Every structure is written in structure tokens, then in C-alpha cells.
Amino acid sequence: MKGPFDTIAVTVIDGVGCGEADDCEKTYPEDRGANSLVHASIVQPIDAPALQSMGLERIPGLAEMRTKHTTPWKDIRGAFGAMESTFAGKGSPEGHQALMGWEVKEPYLYFDKDGFPAALIVAIERELTQLLHRPVEVIRYPGTDDVSGTVFINDPRIGEVHLKSGVMVRRAHHDIPPLKLPVYASSDSVIQIAIHQEVLPQKVIETIGRTVREKVCNALGFRVGRVIMRPFIGKPGEFERVSADRRDYASDPDGPTVIDHLTNAGVPVFGIGKAADMLNRRGFPDWSIEKGGDDMERMEILREWMCRKDTPLLNPPPKGEVLPHLRQGYGGQARGEGKLIFANLNATDELYGHRRKPKEYVEHINMIDRTIGTIMRTMNDRTLLIITSDHGNDPTHTTRMDGSGKPHTNHTRERVPLLCFSPRITQPIILGIRESYADIAATIAKNFGIELCHGERSRTMGNGKSFLEEITT
Numbered sequence: 055m056k057g058p059f060d061t062i063a064v065t066v067i068d069g070v071g072c073g074e075a076d077d078c079e080k081t082y083p084e085d086r087g088a089n090s091l092v093h094a095s096i097v098q099p100i101d102a103p104a105l106q107s108m109g110l111e112r113i114p115g116l117a118e119m120r121t122k123h124t125t126p127w128k129d130i131r132g133a134f135g136a137m138e139s140t141f142a143g144k145g146s147p148e149g150h151q152a153l154m155g156w157e158v159k160e161p162y163l164y165f166d167k168d169g170f171p172a173a174l175i176v177a178i179e180r181e182l183t184q185l186l187h188r189p190v191e192v193i194r195y196p197g198t199d200d201v202s203g204t205v206f207i208n209d210p211r212i213g214e215v216h217l218k219s220g221v222m223v224r225r226a227h228h229d230i231p232p233l234k235l236p237v238y239a240s241s242d243s244v245i246q247i248a249i250h251q252e253v254l255p256q257k258v259i260e261t262i263g264r265t266v267r268e269k270v271c272n273a274l275g276f277r278v279g280r281v282i283m284r285p286f287i288g289k290p291g292e293f294e295r296v297s298a299d300r301r302d303y304a305s306d307p308d309g310p311t312v313i314d315h316l317t318n319a320g321v322p323v324f325g326i327g328k329a330a331d332m333l334n335r336r337g338f339p340d341w342s343i344e345k346g347g348d349d350m351e352r353m354e355i356l357r358e359w360m361c362r363k364d365t366p367l368l369n370p371p372p373k374g375e376v377l378p379h380l381r382q383g384y385g386g387q388a389r390g391e392g393k394l395i396f397a398n399l400n401a402t403d404e405l406y407g408h409r410r411k412p413k414e415y416v417e418h419i420n421m422i423d424r425t426i427g428t429i430m431r432t433m434n435d436r437t438l439l440i441i442t443s444d445h446g447n448d449p450t451h452t453t454r455m456d457g458s459g460k461p462h463t464n465h466t467r468e469r470v471p472l473l474c475f476s477p478r479i480t481q482p483i484i485l486g487i488r489e490s491y492a493d494i495a496a497t498i499a500k501n502f503g504i505e506l507c508h509g510e511r512s513r514t515m516g517n518g519k520s521f522l523e524e525i526t527t
Contacts, residue, residue, distance in 0.1 A: 062440065078467045089468065155311050321392060485521055
């Protein structure tokens, strides 16, 4: 039986935590004491009236968060709580999969401490040499594979060497010199490949990403969360990444998610930003995904999709043309089964969290809040907006707290906020500390009448407990 909402939008503000997780001491002692929102707000007070009207200030762990204005209890119209991190790892794929109901139990491989294994590098060179019909030689940052992407490509031993090798390949007639391929890691489970767009076109860059994902990681058993293609432009010393052309090739979830169940039941699902990529796009039709150039554009897409009463599912438009068709009224008629929108806004993590810029981190949240306020004013009783995150990334946590004293630019093991808004919510609703991110998936499933456990109880939603009744009674 279908529930009270036709449209549910889950919006992930990437890398926003609300205090260290219960298992932090055991799993990630270097993250002890982290609290993304509280610590960032000490540098720059939060000014987010829309989020605050949902109960942001009342979330467990945020009692010390500084805000420009305080929202009285009587003015809160939303449901609020926090969700415990119980999955293995603290990366974006793990977090997004947990939000959709699958909790990673077997950790992904990380390369920030020991670097890439030789067998992995050899496999990348072999497969890409075959793909490109030219020799490929991986180049890495001296001393470590865990390095800032902008620092990496602007090191003359990396970006400039790569660009020159591409030019030499184009000019060569007989003995083709190797294409120097920049490959680096981060604190996530990733293989990142940087390619100048004058060396190879975007379509080839994307083919390289899929090849490394399928023929290296999947085929050879390297359990890596994501292969990320990082196109860049410019001249030596002034190289810039092209965020709009970034592509993520994630590992398939080890088991079914609520996205799989919705798709099988005929409920349309839509992805904004990198959200669908974190599930390797499984269950998402290609045409239903809009990457967006930046978070402002992603928020505009979210607003457009939430405001529509019909579902643009008939005669689907080509990939990348969903938003224009939506604006033109594409789709013709309502299917009546509702829709799920899964969105990611990643600048808080990528641009400000990892770079430890707390002032800009807060300013970006404040900017997002203004559009959220606009969305809230256009919603009706049949729409539900859920705001959350995938992991923490405390922008003030600059030193590892494990006794090593080493710099810390990684994600932080934290609980994440849970905020819900619908015009039908007319008072403050306390959701408390939820035991799992999967509570969101269980809530989605219950709303759309999806039976998640068939026969023997599956792991898919075993840790998820719906809060649908709590926000609708």
C-alpha cells in the first residue's frame, strides 16, 4: 500500500557530521573529538534559517553549535535526529549505500598509507596500453600516493610531464613514446586518474575510467570503492580541474538497495550529482541522472524535479537532457506511482572539508540553505524532503588524534544529521539517535509499499527501521 508521500527527495550535503561516532575510538582513533558542524561554526556561525526551522540546532551533538540566530522550539516545523555510522569505512560509497539500505561489512582497500601495490599499477598500464594502442606509463607523486589533487597536477614532475607526453604521442610517427598517466590516491578508497583534456577527449577519458573499474578492479579482485577520472585544463603551473567533467566509477553494492527494489516495482528514481555514482548507477536509468556543474546548479535541478507533479518517464530523453525536458513539460502525464530523488551536494567535502577551510565550509552550507528555503515554500503535503550526509569531514580537524601527530585531511568518523520537512509536519518531532543510516531506506520503502525482506530476512534492510509513522502521525 502506498504511503503519504508521492515524492521523496533525499539530499546529501557531503561531509557534514555532528559528533564522533560511537565506534570512533575502536575504528578510527585519529578522528576522536571530531564534530564537523560545531567546530566549523566556532570559526563562522551558521546562518541557515531553513535547516534551523527543521530542528538543526536540536540535533544530538550540536548543542554547542554557534548560530547567527536561534530558532525557538515553537517555530520548529520538522523532524530531527542523528544517525549512527555502523558500516565498514568512512567513504562516500559506503555512506550512500548505507543511506539506501546496504551496509558495507567488508572494508574497501585504501592506499593512503602504503601506496598502490605494484600489481595494480602493472595491470592499469597493461589494460590501458591495450585500450589506447600506445604505451602507457603510470607516474606517481614522489614519496606518497595520498596527495591533494591540485598540488599533484601542478607539480612539474606530474602535470607538465603528462601534457608533454601527450603532445609527443600526437607528433610521433613510428616509435610512439609512452603516455605518462598521472595516478594518485586519497584518504578514500579510490584510484584517481588525472588527464589533461588536450591530451585525450572526454569520451576517451570516460572509457579509461570504465576500463580500470571493470578490467582491473573488478576482474582482478582489487576491492576499490571508486575509480575517479579527474580531467584538467590549463598550462603548466596553472592547471585547473574541470569538476563538471569528473566521473566516478564505483563498486556495485554487495547486495540489493532500496533503489533496486523501487526500480523493480516501477517507481521512478532520479539521481543528482554523484549520488547515483556511489551505487555504480545500479537501478538508475542513464537518462534519469543529472550531474550538474556545481552545487548551485544541482540545487536548481532538485527544485525543478521536486516541484513537478508528473513523472518524466514516457519516451525518456537522451542522457544529459533531462532538465531541459522537465522545463518544457516533458513526460505528458502523471504515472501516479510517485518518485524518489537522490541528490548529492559535494563542495562541503571536496572543496572545503578536505582542504580544511571551515569559514568557506559554513558559508557554503548557508548558501545551500537559501535554496532549501525556496524549495520548502513550493512543497505540498505529498512531498517529503530529507536532509542528511554520508560521513563527517571536520574542516578544523587538522591533526590525527591517534598519537602520531601527523596532519589530518581525511574524512572523520561521525554521526550525521537527519532532518525532515513536509508541509504536513506542523510541530517539532524528535527522531533521536538512529541506529543506522539505513533507517532512511526503510522509511522510503514503507512509503512506497515495498516489501524488503522476502523469505529469510535479508541484510538489505536488517539494520533499518522506518520513521515514517513518527513523522506522519
